[in-house]
Amino acid sequence: xxxxxSLLKVILLGDxxxxxxxxxxxxxxxxxxxxxFHTIGVEFLNKELEVDxxxxxxxxxxxxxxxxxxxxxxxxxxxSDCCLLTFSVDDSQSFINLxxxxxxxxxxxxxxxxxxxxxxxxGNKLDxxxxxxxxxxxxxxxxxxxxxxxxxxxxxxxxxxAVAFEEAVRRVLALDERTDHLIPTDTVKLHRxxxxxxxxxx
Amino acid sequence: MAELLQTESRRCLYFFLYDGSKxxxxxxxxxxxxxxxxxxxxxxxxxxxxxxxxxxxxxxxxELSFSPVRVLRLRRNKFAICMKDxxxxxxxxxxxxxxxxxxxxxxxxxxxxxxxxGSVRQSYQLHSSEALAARWARYLxxxxxxxxxxHHVFSCVRTIDSTNxxxxxxxxxxxxxxxxxRCPLVSAGCILFRGRVVSTQMFPELTxxxxxxxxxxxxxxxxxxxxxxxxxxxxxxxxxxxxxxxxELQYLRSAPVDxxxxxxxxxxxxxxxxxxxxxxxxxxxxxxxDRSDPGSFSPHLSDSSVFSPGPSQAxxxxxxxxxxxxxxxxxxxxxxxxxxxxxxNGDGSALExxxxxxxxxxxxxxxxxxxxxxxxxxxxxxxxxxxPPPPPPHSDPDDTPLIPMTLYLHRVKGLVLALLAEPxxxxxxAAMEEVYHSxxxxxxxxxxxxxxxxxxxxxxxxxxxxAHFDCVQSTMTTNLSGGAGGAAxxxxxxxxxxxxxxxxxxxxxxxxxxxxAAAAVYGTRxxxxxxFFQQSGSLRNxxxxxxxxxxxxxxxxARHRLLKHGVNLL
Numbered sequence: 013x014x015x016x017x018s019l020l021k022v023i024l025l026g027d028x029x030x031x032x033x034x035x036x037x038x039x040x041x042x043x044x045x046x047x048x049f050h051t052i053g054v055e056f057l058n059k060e061l062e063v064d065x066x067x068x069x070x071x072x073x074x075x076x077x078x079x080x081x082x083x084x085x086x087x088x089x090x091x092s093d094c095c096l097l098t099f100s101v102d103d104s105q106s107f108i109n110l111x112x113x114x115x116x117x118x119x120x121x122x123x124x125x126x127x128x129x130x131x132x133x134x135g136n137k138l139d140x141x142x143x144x145x146x147x148x149x150x151x152x153x154x155x156x157x158x159x160x161x162x163x164x165x166x167x168x169x170x171x172x173x174a175v176a177f178e179e180a181v182r183r184v185l186a187l188d189e190r191t192d193h194l195i196p197t198d199t200v201k202l203h204r205x206x207x208x209x210x211x212x213x214x
Numbered sequence: 215m216a217e218l219l220q221t222e223s224r225r226c227l228y229f230f231l232y233d234g235s236k237x238x239x240x241x242x243x244x245x246x247x248x249x250x251x252x253x254x255x256x257x258x259x260x261x262x263x264x265x266x267x268x269x270x271x272x273x274x275x276x277e278l279s280f281s282p283v284r285v286l287r288l289r290r291n292k293f294a295i296c297m298k299d300x301x302x303x304x305x306x307x308x309x310x311x312x313x314x315x316x317x318x319x320x321x322x323x324x325x326x327x328x329x330x331x332g333s334v335r336q337s338y339q340l341h342s343s344e345a346l347a348a349r350w351a352r353y354l355x356x357x358x359x360x361x362x363x364x365h366h367v368f369s370c371v372r373t374i375d376s377t378n379x380x381x382x383x384x385x386x387x388x389x390x391x392x393x394x395x396r397c398p399l400v401s402a403g404c405i406l407f408r409g410r411v412v413s414t415q416m417f418p419e420l421t422x423x424x425x426x427x428x429x430x431x432x433x434x435x436x437x438x439x440x441x442x443x444x445x446x447x448x449x450x451x452x453x454x455x456x457x458x459x460x461x462e463l464q465y466l467r468s469a470p471v472d473x474x475x476x477x478x479x480x481x482x483x484x485x486x487x488x489x490x491x492x493x494x495x496x497x498x499x500x501x502x503x504d505r506s507d508p509g510s511f512s513p514h515l516s517d518s519s520v521f522s523p524g525p526s527q528a529x530x531x532x533x534x535x536x537x538x539x540x541x542x543x544x545x546x547x548x549x550x551x552x553x554x555x556x557x558x559n560g561d562g563s564a565l566e567x568x569x570x571x572x573x574x575x576x577x578x579x580x581x582x583x584x585x586x587x588x589x590x591x592x593x594x595x596x597x598x599x600x601x602p603p604p605p606p607p608h609s610d611p612d613d614t615p616l617i618p619m620t621l622y623l624h625r626v627k628g629l630v631l632a633l634l635a636e637p638x639x640x641x642x643x644a645a646m647e648e649v650y651h652s653x654x655x656x657x658x659x660x661x662x663x664x665x666x667x668x669x670x671x672x673x674x675x676x677x678x679x680x681a682h683f684d685c686v687q688s689t690m691t692t693n694l695s696g697g698a699g700g701a702a703x704x705x706x707x708x709x710x711x712x713x714x715x716x717x718x719x720x721x722x723x724x725x726x727x728x729x730x731a732a733a734a735v736y737g738t739r740x741x742x743x744x745x746f747f748q749q750s751g752s753l754r755n756x757x758x759x760x761x762x763x764x765x766x767x768x769x770x771x772a773r774h775r776l777l778k779h780g781v782n783l784l
Contacts, residue, residue, distance in 0.1 A: 033655075036655065037655070041651045043651065045652075049389055049393075051659075052382050052383070052385060052386040052389070053380075053382065053383065053386060053659055053660075053663050054659045054662060054663070055655035055656050055658060055659030056655060056658045056659060056662070057654060057655045057658065074655065074659075081382065083380075084380060084382060084383075084663065087666060088662065
């Protein structure tokens with residue numbers, strides 16, 4: 013397993029302007045541009061990394077948050093291994109919309125078992141002083157919606173960005189390992205609780 | 215001559231380049247002057263016959279008439295002729311090809327060669343004629359390949375079928391190009407997908423030239439000479455030196471975005487405004503409109519995204535030298551951009567171009583000056599030195615020196631980003647990395663989008679055929695199948711090419727109907743477009759002019775039918 017390089021597709025979803033493109037750019041190229049234009053449709057970058065001895069190529073798909081780009085982005089949800097639900101801590105509406113993003117993803121990605129699918133929640137723009145969403149609120153939402161890991165990030169000053177993406181990889185790898193141990197028939201169904209949330213900001 | 219091949223698939227039956235300077239004396243063999251001959255398998259004595267005769271006739275006629283020969287018409291064939299210095303090019307095709315098309319093809323071919331190789335004279339001094347023959351052959355085959363006969367008639371740029379593509383993706387492509395221009399070394403670019411234009415900031419002639427290299431990079435190995443192609447970007451980035459005329463460069467820089475960032479790089483370097491992506495919308499300088507015709511360059515997005523420009527006057531005027539005065543102005547303006555000459559290609563080819571082009575006027579002093587510049591450039595980042603005096607204005611545009619630029623290509627599978635940049639862009643790894651990283655994610659995404667666009671299913675042949683040619687963008691919209699063309703389409707294509715010829719020859723002609731016993735084709739044109747329309751089905755035709763003749767309903771039908779194709783004839 014350790015020598016094999018696997019391609020993992022993770023997708024960033026969330027309202028327009030919460031910083032999805034910035035998160036991707038910060039993580040892959042370690043750059044930040046405060047004047048990025050709206051993403052149109054989808055974009056992606058690859059990054060190779062090693063997590064817990066696993067060599068993986070992370071393919072990070074960045075999507076357009078604006079409603080008018082919906083038809084362009086939704087065809088690319090399929091095949092995602094992990095979904096990063098992103099909001100901005102200085103924009104409560106973007107937090108409220110997380111549920112809609114999750115629904116949209118599950119619908120268009122055609123996820124068979126939504127309760128098992130690895131979501132990670134990111135509260136971006138930690139560097140902004142006027143918060144509208146408290147850490148507790150966000151953690152509570154994650155707890156209630158499926159025990160998702162929650163990270164508070166700042167693409168601007170690179171806080172927690174790498175940690176969040178690596179957690180996404182761990183989530184996927186953990187899920188893969190579980191399915192690897194399955195007997196390859198469809199008759200066995202394992203019900204297992206998702207891993208407990210790992211938060212870093214509490 | 216009687217056995218000339220009449221192959222429909224080939225536009226060009228004969229093509230040759232003949233160097234008259236090699237054949238001066240009585241004893242000189244004609245074959246000495248033949249630089250390239252197509253088809254290459256033609257026996258040498260036949261090559262000599264054709265070259266000798268055509269060169270003789272051309273020279274004789276042009277000396278008698280004091281006017282350069284452009285076309286020689288024979289009974290079944292015609293030859294487009296181009297004479298420059300001692301060189302003579304001739305391109306022969308079947309007589310029913312419109313004269314304007316074959317002349318365009320010859321000009322394209324010569325322009326292509328000069329774009330990738332610099333001046334012809336110098337190329338033949340530097341390279342073996344075998345190597346150059348391969349290049350002529352490649353350009354010729356490129357220009358003849360691919361598109362439909364209709365595309366050949368109009369010499370159009372091949373574009374993606376935008377009816378199947380979300381317009382937002384075209385916007386995305388235009389934005390990628392604008393983002394690349396944040397780097398002051400980048401003049402303009404275009405984005406191609408599977409050999410077709412998605413978006414371009416260049417004028418059509420230049421876009422077409424760039425596309426040739428794109429098609430080559432599929433097979434061509436990376437150039438070993440290019441220093442930065444290997445390291446951080448893998449095999450996806452390549453580059454080559456290209457040569458632009460001062461007029462072409464001036465035209466590129468006349469776009470507001472270039473005047474702002476490329477023409478005066480030194481004072482702008484490192485200014486924070488450059489981090490703005492939408493700078494053509496928000497960062498437009500209003501003070502720099504020192505052009506004689508500022509109205510042509512309104513600060514709109516469409517100006518730098520040529521894919522959907524309004525019928526601007528700037529675009530309607532191709533960058534050609536129309537008279538000596540304008541030429542002098544353009545040349546001087548181009549030479550104001552001092553860094554053109556400050557950074558030659560390292561081997562001094564630029565200034566040899568100059569020498570070659572300027573002839574006696576340039577002399578040794580101009581040779582010295584740019585040489586110093588070149589060393590400055592190698593040390594890196596030095597401000598441009600004072601210029602050598604600009605060459606005197608020429609009456610012949612062919613004498614103008616060609617300016618080396620870098621053509622940078624970044625390929626993501628079927629998608630290619632092509633940028634024209636200053637020659638020292640390649641040695642500036644910071645600039646290259648910035649351009650590479652700022653566009654990579656978007657290119658990946660655009661490629662993914664375009665790949666999933668289902669190719670337009672060619673529907674059943676409709677009740678009508680049409681072809682709409684946009685003269686400004688050099689693009690074609692048609693509902694023909696696009697391939698070799700079925701039997702039903704052939705009369706339409708013939709009629710269209712005939713009408714196109716008439717429109718070209720008769721400037722005041724605006725509408726025409728051309729008809730046979732079985733069919734009628736309607737053509738209409740304005741300065742910005744030509745449109746051709748044929749209604750299928752039987753034609754009611756009494757044989758004599760009759761107001762009930764269904765041919766006369768064609769203009770109305772065309773107006774009505776073509777609206778849904780986005781063609782407005784009202």
